[in-house]
Amino acid sequence: MDPLLVLFLSLGAVLTVLIVAAAGVLVVRFALRDAKSQDRAGILTAAAEVVRAFRGRR
Numbered sequence: 001m002d003p004l005l006v007l008f009l010s011l012g013a014v015l016t017v018l019i020v021a022a023a024g025v026l027v028v029r030f031a032l033r034d035a036k037s038q039d040r041a042g043i044l045t046a047a048a049e050v051v052r053a054f055r056g057r058r
Helices: 003-033 037-055
Strands: none
Touching: 003 037
16 A cells, blocks of 8 residues: 555544544533533533444443
């Protein structure tokens, strides 16, 4: 396999992971911005469940 192709594929994979992570952080940040303090635990728990589902633990 061409080394340049491997480089582009790995950079694409890393960039994809960074974009998905940034999107997740922004979604949680916007959800927490106007939330009351008693609702924040539920929002964070839901975000953790989504992460677990993506990682295949649920």
